[in-house]
Amino acid sequence: MNQLENILSQVKKPARYTGGEWNSIRKEWDKIELKTVFAFPDVYEVGMSHLGMHILYNIVNSRPDALMERVFAPWPDMADRIREDGLPLFALESQRPVKDFDIVAFTLQYEMSFSNILYMLSLAGIPLYAEERNEEDPLVIAGGPCAFNPEPMADFIDLFVIGEGEDVINELLDLVLAGKRANFQKNELLFQAAGIPGVYAPSLYDVSYGEDGAFSRIRPVRADVPEKITKRVVKDLDAAPFPLKPVVPATAAVHDRMMIEVFRGCTRGCRFCQAGIIYRPVREKKPETVLRQAAGLVKNTGFDEISLTSLSSSDYTPVLEVVKSLAQEHAGRGVNVSLPSLRADHFSMELAREVQRVRRSSLTFAPEAGTQRLRDVINKGVTEEDLMETAGAAFRGGWQAIKLYFMIGLPTETDDDVAGIARLARQVLALGRKSGVSRGRLKVTVSVSSFVPKPHTVFQWEPQERLEDLRRKQNALSSQTRERGLTLNYHDAGLSFIEAAFARGDRRLGSALARAFALGCRFDGWSEYFNIDLWLEAFRQAGLDPAAYAYRRFSYDDPLPWGHIDAGVSRQYLVLEHKRALAGAVTPDCRSGDCPGCGLCPALEIEPFYAGGDL
Amino acid sequence: MPRYRMMYAKEGPAKYISHLDLIRAFERAARRAGLPIAFTRGFNPHAKLSFAAPLAVGTAGEAEFADIELDRDIPAGVVAKSLAAAMPDGLRLIEVRPVAQSAPALMAIVDRAAYTARAALIAPPQNETLQRTVDSFLARPEILVERRSKTGDKRKCDIKPGIFALSAHMDNDIIELAAELKTGSSGNIRCEELIAAFMEDSGLCARGNFVLSRRALLSAGGNLADLLW
Structure with missing residues (x-):
């Protein structure tokens, strides 16, 4: 029995580590000049659900001069076993050590996965700090939404890619290849990479702090390094590379289905939402593109479900026609169509009926706040009437379970707004009973998360609500939702507190992160592993106060640690929107044609694209 | 259909x-x-x-x-x-x-399964000694293994009635076990349980884990591959 087999026979879910899945690509190692590995800082089932990985895997592997393999964070039982056996972290395709690759590319999906990046580097035997890595070590790069405030990870990452990766990945690989051929020193490579639009080389910037200890500014060390890094945007989503042969996971992924991105961006303008800013502008795929991609995916993967993904799929202009066509074409083979979440409006119900023609699951709505006043503050254009009307139609249409998503700790929130969440949930429950859903089957699930103010959003200047107040509100909610058929889920507020510190943090947080990892933190997005005491101890050792980051109220004039990263939306617009939020004034959907003036389209020389409703 | x-x-x-x-x-x-x-x-x-x-x-x-x-x-x-x-x-x-x-x-036809299991031993015995060990293992009035129910309770279970055949031989330091075990919805025996019980009883010690293979599925009358079609 070889060493790996022996290990696999002793760990949970060994299929996470075997590779060899359908559509996985194993290129001949010695024949490929540039070797890259996509590193997902969470477990296999989570990482395999990430569309971005499949997109980049497809792009890189379609180049004859490069290969991309995959590696996921091994579950702690596996990590213990490979450490005991002295095996380094290996990539799935070739089972070669991660440190043998030229580039290790992490995705930053979530602040609480930062500790897993150090965990993976450490298991791979790669020095954690960028400055400790030499010419022999892989170049460690990172992208994804959390790269929009890269500073807390700046000590560990050589290059960040800001924005959408489809085009810039090739530019970066071309440069690294050229560098490999010309024997560039690492520093030379970093300087040249910093010249690629959207690429940020943090070691080429100096950060300074004021006498009060607050972040004061960040400046390039050389005149030829850009002061601002502007996000990359793909102009034409129909022409963008999209994987029609994604790897089919060997063990059920969290989203175990075909994913077709129907559009990128979102026009709704919810003020808490970071994705709504960083993926602007809206770019829809033409219906014929979606149908063609779906046909390819069904044939190449064998999945039984097509999920039309985006930030708000019921907003996709031709959604009804596309859903109908897909159901017509594929339902006969037991292939079902799904939408990840629906808005609580009349149109969504019509859509839901189409979606459910093949298979019936629960419906999910996200009113986000419990009162109209607060929904106006966050610009969530859903009314109570919308919700009740839609829920009523759903119950009459045969649905028995409804999920409702809310946030607590939103700016200006009062106890009455929180009580409004419970009122709304009970109203939906009562409506279910009135509509004749049997008591045993009727289920209303309320999921409540704690608001985290995120960089580049309208609420970026706002402090997070204090931990003790969040906990008090959670307790209040749980006493207000004790009713048969009603289930309340909420996240650990302590986790959201650490998340806020990192979301809004500056470069000094790197030392808190390194200490947290040294104290044993990993898999912090998993409640069974998150331990707030370890994080508080890590901050203490680093001489930093997480509260100073999470609870800080920035003034409009304060320099922001992420100020050198340009998401394309003007600061002026965010200030205006922030003021409108506090005044409870709603801003129309950008789709309405009434441009709210965020400034992105002229700045990035791009326009929204709507696919139109005709097939 | x-x-x-x-x-x-x-x-x-x-x-x-x-x-x-x-x-x-x-x-x-x-x-x-x-x-x-x-x-x-x-x-x-x-x-x-x-x-x-x-x-x-x-x-x-x-x-x-x-x-x-x-x-x-x-x-x-x-x-x-x-x-x-x-x-x-x-x-x-x-x-x-x-x-x-x-x-x-x-599922209604399968009654038993044939397995092989291989592992390196730390102190490999002679083939004759090994044979005696197998004989005495099979001569026990009952062979108890511990199982966990779905609720997590432990209970003892006698697997002897479900062991239809067991043989062993050494190939240098590799032990190779061959077993025929009850398989199906009732009285099912996992090959790992048998191995664990045998290793404990024999006092033999493996270097690492056994490599297991199910060679064939059998009906009460013979090999499914011959009977099913």
Whole structure:
């Protein structure tokens, strides 16, 4: 029995580590000049659900001069076993050590996965700090939404890619290849990479702090390094590379289905939402593109479900026609169509009926706040009437379970707004009973998360609500939702507190992160592993106060640690929107044609694209 | 609806696919192969696929069986060819034959399974000594193993009635066990349990884990591969 087999026979879910899945690509190692590995800082089932990985895997592997393999964070039982056996972290395709690759590319999906990046580097035997890595070590790069405030990870990452990766990945690989051929020193490579639009080389910037200890500014060390890094945007989503042969996971992924991105961006303008800013502008795929991609995916993967993904799929202009066509074409083979979440409006119900023609699951709505006043503050254009009307139609249409998503700790929130969440949930429950859903089957699930103010959003200047107040509100909610058929889920507020510190943090947080990892933190997005005491101890050792980051109220004039990263939306617009939020004034959907003036389209020389409703 | 019986091997990376994931893997392969899979009716339709006997994660299967139903008649050779090309690494389709609608379900026929298990031993015995060890193990009035119920309670269970055959021999320092064990919905014995009980009883000590393989599925009367078609 070889060493790996022996290990696999002793760990949970060994299929996470075997590779060899359908559509996985194993290129001949010695024949490929540039070797890259996509590193997902969470477990296999989570990482395999990430569309971005499949997109980049497809792009890189379609180049004859490069290969991309995959590696996921091994579950702690596996990590213990490979450490005991002295095996380094290996990539799935070739089972070669991660440190043998030229580039290790992490995705930053979530602040609480930062500790897993150090965990993976450490298991791979790669020095954690960028400055400790030499010419022999892989170049460690990172992208994804959390790269929009890269500073807390700046000590560990050589290059960040800001924005959408489809085009810039090739530019970066071309440069690294050229560098490999010309024997560039690492520093030379970093300087040249910093010249690629959207690429940020943090070691080429100096950060300074004021006498009060607050972040004061960040400046390039050389005149030829850009002061601002502007996000990359793909102009034409129909022409963008999209994987029609994604790897089919060997063990059920969290989203175990075909994913077709129907559009990128979102026009709704919810003020808490970071994705709504960083993926602007809206770019829809033409219906014929979606149908063609779906046909390819069904044939190449064998999945039984097509999920039309985006930030708000019921907003996709031709959604009804596309859903109908897909159901017509594929339902006969037991292939079902799904939408990840629906808005609580009349149109969504019509859509839901189409979606459910093949298979019936629960419906999910996200009113986000419990009162109209607060929904106006966050610009969530859903009314109570919308919700009740839609829920009523759903119950009459045969649905028995409804999920409702809310946030607590939103700016200006009062106890009455929180009580409004419970009122709304009970109203939906009562409506279910009135509509004749049997008591045993009727289920209303309320999921409540704690608001985290995120960089580049309208609420970026706002402090997070204090931990003790969040906990008090959670307790209040749980006493207000004790009713048969009603289930309340909420996240650990302590986790959201650490998340806020990192979301809004500056470069000094790197030392808190390194200490947290040294104290044993990993898999912090998993409640069974998150331990707030370890994080508080890590901050203490680093001489930093997480509260100073999470609870800080920035003034409009304060320099922001992420100020050198340009998401394309003007600061002026965010200030205006922030003021409108506090005044409870709603801003129309950008789709309405009434441009709210965020400034992105002229700045990035791009326009929204709507696919139109005709097939 | 036309029904087809598949003989396949589960090896390499596919050894680690759990039974639930295996069902999905077959359904997906059939869809990729463009086969008109038959589905059950109801709220949650699922593919009409049935397996002879689940295989433990990590154990290879050399001649496993499953049935699939299709919506229309397709020559078995065509089913075999298209399906074989759509199977992931380690799932190897060996043969496909049509079976009568009235044929009994696979699960109802399987009664026992033949396994081999290999591991290196730290202090390898002579073959004669090993034979005596096996004999005395099988001569015990009962062979108790500990099982956990779904609620987590431990209970003792006598597996002796389900051991139809057990032999062992040494190949240098490698012990090779061959066993025939009760398999199915009642009295099922996992090969790992037998090995654990034998190793404890014999005082032998393995270097690392056993490599397990299910060689054949058997009915009460003989090898399924000879009986099923």
